[in-house]
Amino acid sequence: MSARSVVITGAAGSIGQLAVERLARRGFRVHAVDKRALERLPLGSEAHQVDISKRGFDDVLRRVRPDAVLHLARERRFTVAARERYRLNFEGTARVFELCLGAGVKKFVFPSRHTVYGALADNPAFLREEHPPTAGRTFPEIQDLVAADLYVSALLWRNPEIEVVVLRPVNVLGPTVNTLFSRYLSPRRVFTVAGYDPVHQVLHEDDLAGAFERALAPGLRGVFNVTGPGEVPLHVIVEESGAERIPLPEPVIRIVRGRLGFAGIPQGALDFLKYPCTVDGNRFREATGFVAEHGLRETIRSLRGRRT
Amino acid sequence: MSPRSGLTRSRIRCGPPRACAGKTACVDDGPGARRPGSAAGGGSGAALVHPTRKREADPEQREAPVHDIPRVAYDAAVPRPFRAWEAVLDRLVDPETDARIEALAPSVNEYGYDRWGASPAATKRAFSFVRWLYRNYFRVEVHGIDRVPPGRALLIGNHSAQLAYDGMLIAAAMILDAEPPRFARAMIERFFAVPPFVNVAMARMGQLIGIPENAERLLMEEEALVLVFPEGERGGGKVWRDRYKIMGFGQGFLRLALKTQTPIVPFGFIGGEEMCPSFSRMEPLARLLGLPYAPLTPTVLPLPLPAKVHIWFGEPLRFEGQGDEDDHVITPKVRQVETAVKALIDAGLAARKGVFFG
Numbered sequence: 001m002s003a004r005s006v007v008i009t010g011a012a013g014s015i016g017q018l019a020v021e022r023l024a025r026r027g028f029r030v031h032a033v034d035k036r037a038l039e040r041l042p043l044g045s046e047a048h049q050v051d052i053s054k055r056g057f058d059d060v061l062r063r064v065r066p067d068a069v070l071h072l073a074r075e076r077r078f079t080v081a082a083r084e085r086y087r088l089n090f091e092g093t094a095r096v097f098e099l100c101l102g103a104g105v106k107k108f109v110f111p112s113r114h115t116v117y118g119a120l121a122d123n124p125a126f127l128r129e130e131h132p133p134t135a136g137r138t139f140p141e142i143q144d145l146v147a148a149d150l151y152v153s154a155l156l157w158r159n160p161e162i163e164v165v166v167l168r169p170v171n172v173l174g175p176t177v178n179t180l181f182s183r184y185l186s187p188r189r190v191f192t193v194a195g196y197d198p199v200h201q202v203l204h205e206d207d208l209a210g211a212f213e214r215a216l217a218p219g220l221r222g223v224f225n226v227t228g229p230g231e232v233p234l235h236v237i238v239e240e241s242g243a244e245r246i247p248l249p250e251p252v253i254r255i256v257r258g259r260l261g262f263a264g265i266p267q268g269a270l271d272f273l274k275y276p277c278t279v280d281g282n283r284f285r286e287a288t289g290f291v292a293e294h295g296l297r298e299t300i301r302s303l304r305g306r307r308t
Numbered sequence: 309m310s311p312r313s314g315l316t317r318s319r320i321r322c323g324p325p326r327a328c329a330g331k332t333a334c335v336d337d338g339p340g341a342r343r344p345g346s347a348a349g350g351g352s353g354a355a356l357v358h359p360t361r362k363r364e365a366d367p368e369q370r371e372a373p374v375h376d377i378p379r380v381a382y383d384a385a386v387p388r389p390f391r392a393w394e395a396v397l398d399r400l401v402d403p404e405t406d407a408r409i410e411a412l413a414p415s416v417n418e419y420g421y422d423r424w425g426a427s428p429a430a431t432k433r434a435f436s437f438v439r440w441l442y443r444n445y446f447r448v449e450v451h452g453i454d455r456v457p458p459g460r461a462l463l464i465g466n467h468s469a470q471l472a473y474d475g476m477l478i479a480a481a482m483i484l485d486a487e488p489p490r491f492a493r494a495m496i497e498r499f500f501a502v503p504p505f506v507n508v509a510m511a512r513m514g515q516l517i518g519i520p521e522n523a524e525r526l527l528m529e530e531e532a533l534v535l536v537f538p539e540g541e542r543g544g545g546k547v548w549r550d551r552y553k554i555m556g557f558g559q560g561f562l563r564l565a566l567k568t569q570t571p572i573v574p575f576g577f578i579g580g581e582e583m584c585p586s587f588s589r590m591e592p593l594a595r596l597l598g599l600p601y602a603p604l605t606p607t608v609l610p611l612p613l614p615a616k617v618h619i620w621f622g623e624p625l626r627f628e629g630q631g632d633e634d635d636h637v638i639t640p641k642v643r644q645v646e647t648a649v650k651a652l653i654d655a656g657l658a659a660r661k662g663v664f665f666g
Binding site: 002121233 | 505507522
């Protein structure tokens with residue numbers, strides 16, 4: 001049997017690089033796609049420097065005819081205009097899927113985030129996949145990502161001929177990964193909202209790559225939360241990651257975020273520092289046997305490598 | 309049982325501060341270390357299991373063993389200077405509270421928290437004070453606490469006392485007077501999840517906001533003891549002329565009991581109305597402050613008077629059903645529980661000799 005081939009979009013991003021490396025090591029024929037330059041690709045993988053919203057990408061899919069597509073390309077910067085974000089994150093996703101249909105791709109894996117559920121004071125603990133993703137209400141900056149998540153989830157019944165997997169992993173931490181949460185934790189001094197300390201779940205970046213690998217297994221389809229080694233209050237994550245924690249009242253945070261060495265995070269993200277958004281990862285665990293290999297302490301401390 | 313229970317456990321014993329003199333955690337790890345209270349399988353904390361795995365991979369981890377955690381390093385959402393107070397409070401944890409909460413065999417992760425964010429260490433600090441209130445201030449007497457069955461159960465009773473002092477004392481009763489001790493998880497008002505500090509304090513003591521999903525998970529995955537006041541704020545904020553009147557039970561608890569096949573233990577709480585009488589809910593003011601009600605009490609702030617408290621537990625009630633029946637099927641069952649609670653209240657009122665003594 002020949003090795004399975006996978007196209008990874010957004011392969012130059014921090015999570016994309018992890019995915020390329022992991023899947024190449026596990027014997028996949030990896031085709032890394034990104035509009036940015038792709039460097040230091042592992043042996044046996046192929047780089048395609050194209051924009052997924054341009055024709056060049058159509059050619060790649062037609063030529064490669066991969067077994068699976070891992071669609072990681074996103075515009076996550078909040079400095080980019082909302083219109084641009086929508087164009088790539090929502091319309092781009094729809095376009096990639098349409099092309100997959102045309103190219104006879106058997107599997108479409110779409111990593112989303114647990115943040116689509118939104119952090120609300122009256123969230124039940126451990127949200128199941130059926131819980132409506134309501135983040136748009138309190139975190140309008142990520143409406144495009146919520147829309148894309150729902151769009152792909154709907155493909156499960158609209159296009160049953162293709163195995164669609166939506167992953168909603170919890171906060172990913174690690175020495176290389178670059179997410180809003182890891183950027184929030186990166187400065188030497190990290191603010192928290194005084195009087196709030198919600199429980200957060202974390203997942204090591206290597207375990208996320210492991211989850212991608214599981215998601216690519218033939219036969220698996222559905223929407224899955226992906227959880228890691230457990231849950232701890234936010235202050236533990238901040239302090240254990242090596243930062244100095246500065247609890248500040250919310251009105252003060254509105255002023256200092258992005259200044260005085262604090263991370264600049266959007267207003268909507270502040271709710272994640274106040275209210276819980278924990279998810280139930282049992283469905284993925286039961287469907288794939290996935291178990292995070294990195295413990296809680298190891299996962300949180302992996303951030304220390306970033307601080308020198 | 310939690311689906312995670314098959315995985316490695318790591319339990320930090322939040323031992324008495326005297327024993328470990330603030331250096332490192334008193335730790336035990338392994339099957340031989342189970343506390344006697346958990347042996348019956350009835351301890352609600354027994355199933356709170358957190359997986360911790362594979363720590364050997366990172367050489368840095370070896371230098372700092374997982375269990376080598378400073379006891380007071382991680383506890384509440386407070387700035388560092390307050391941690392010194394926590395160390396002081398840790399020394400004030402009384403031996404009874406310490407032993408009884410230990411006996412719950414709380415299964416926590418390497419940072420001392422369970423998956424809901426509860427901290428046995430913080431619970432001990434708070435309950436050392438609650439124990440004083442329980443024994444010396446309210447002089448609580450429990451009647452029939454052995455009727456609370458092992459395994460999952462719903463504690464259902466009358467609400468009073470304006471600020472959930474009744475919930476606090478019932479939780480204390482289950483820890484201090486039940487054999488083996490049980491950790492009662494109260495389903496609290498959603499309102500408490502919003503104000504700063506209060507929400508953290510509630511979470512650390514294992515109290516969760518009253519959402520059916522939370523209760524169901526506690527009952528089904530952890531065989532927990534869940535405390536519900538089905539009157540909600542109608543009962544908690546009731547005024548003096550309505551004392552010991554049941555303000556109407558909601559249906560949610562009964563549907564939950566049917567769905568999860570959980571026995572309902574009714575209780576009557578006597579003394580709550582007198583400890584914090586309210587003469588008005590002052591609703592216009594409450595609306596202004598964004599509160600469900602604003603009690604007008606003799607003590608101005610809703611602080612409790614030292615009324616003597618009796619808690620009467622009834623025989624468990626078991627109902628058959630699925631939980632999704634029509635209202636006309638559910639309502640008579642709810643009335644049955646109401647009647648049981650009312651009977652316990654009436655018996656309790658008849659038996660007590662005085663409001664403050666006897």
